[in-house]
Amino acid sequence: MGTNISYGGPNSGLQIGENRGHITAQFVQPEASLNQACLRDLRTTSPHDDKDRIEQTNGGLLIDSYRWILDNEQFRQWQDNQSSRLLWIKGDPGKGKTMLLCGIIDELTRVIGATDVRLNNATAVLRGLIYSLVQKQPSLLSHVRSQYDQAGKTLFEDVNAWNALSKVFNNIMNDQTLQNTYLVIDALDECTTDLPLLLDLVVQESSTHSHVKWIVSSRNWPGIQERLDTATETAPISLELNETSVSNAVRQFIRYKVYQLAEVKKYKDEIRDAVYRHLSLHSQGTFLWVALVCQDLNRTSRRHVLKKLKEFPPGLDALYGRMIDQVRTSEDAEACKRILAVMSIAYRPITLAELTALVEIPDGLSDDDEALLEIIAICGSFLTCREDVIVFVHQSAKEFLLEKARIEVFPEGHEAEHLAMFSRSLQTMLKTLRHNILDIKLVGISTEEFTQPRSNPLAAVKYACFYDRNIFTGLKASAFWDAYQKE
Incomplete structure (x- = not known):
């Protein structure tokens, strides 16, 4: 005759069954503990921590460097039009795409939750999206648990991870309780593994669910454009075609960085003005070039600044080449x-x-x-x-x-x-x-x-x-x- 005994107190969850002389023990974990384990294994990095780190690395987020896009016609159409669900921001390296997205996230977060992901393979990006969604809306974790309870951590890591997670993500998108959401994926071109799979998922999901809007950024790669152009409604914003707005934003960024340098390094007015003129003439509308030059000037004594300015060639590759020369000649x-x-x-x-x-x-x-x-x-x-x-x-x-x-x-x-x-x-x-x-x-x-x-x-x-x-x-x-x- 079989008997089942449940114990309360400190051993709550322990069940012992006796049947025909065999004794088995099963330790049942509390539901909250299983949810925590699932979230811990799902997590790659925290998108919010990644955003904070990126902003800190770039010297902080300057509102004047991104506010232009809030009045951009294509951005406003994407934001206001229910049928426009995919916004694609594209531009050359160093043009400020990542910081632009950071600013957009801050603006959207004031109105509705936004999820930002920046990882270098398609499965990790999908994990990041799912993790952020269930963090913001815990009831959605049930879609992950339905698979995780059987497979454990391997659900996120084995050779079938993409297929399994795609089904989980689709179930989340179809969940009737899912709130209106913005999903943001930065730097699609840096996805080095299975990028076509990720692009196809963005196109499919953005064309299907009206309560979810997407923002993606990338360089001007034809392969990315081919796939994103197949989405039902894509609103592309080219930073090169918005050169005037970007150049004005870069000038504001230069003014801000030069002001910081002048305060810290105690520049005289003529030195401050010389630095501003040089950066304005040679930046080529590139935020990164300005940031790297200012970083170098921050390590330069003010009595050598005017001489040092002449050593900074325009263009990122030329600047990197100068840096390699500096490495080569160092002790x-x-x-x-x-x-x-x-x-x-x-x-x-x-x-x-x-x-x-x-x-x-x-x-x-x-x-x-x-x-x-x-x-x-x-x-x-x-x-x-x-x-x-x-x-x-x-x-x-x-x-x-x-x-x-x-x-x-x-x-x-x-x-x-x-x-x-x-x-x-x-x-x-x-x-x-x-x-x-x-x-x-x-x-x-x-x-x-x-x-x-x-x-x-x-x-x-x-x-x-x-x-x-x-x-x-x-x-x-x-x-x-x-x-x-x-x-």
């Missing part, structure tokens, strides 16, 4: 080039702690964060460091290194750099990892109950442990073994 040239090479092929931004595990740093510097930051500052037109995380100042900086400076940064080729990165990762893991490295006393303790030590022994090897398989698959196996066995 830390080799360390700089190693860092730039690793950052260019890394699968994500890396921390200062991880840097020493991936890059061969000169003796005495691996434990000196201040010295490492000084080296990164030499690469200032390419890299920046925020809260101990190293990132590119812009996608165009990474592309310049991979394409136009590859001989300088990768003298032996990309594959050789992958090999060196893999080899160093292995060495660091072999030296660092050991059984129960965190000294956890209780077996089976949950992550919520565990307090991470102040000095995390895994901080330096986190990237290596997670991505070594990816690095290895990027190499030819025979070439890897031949080279590795010689070490």
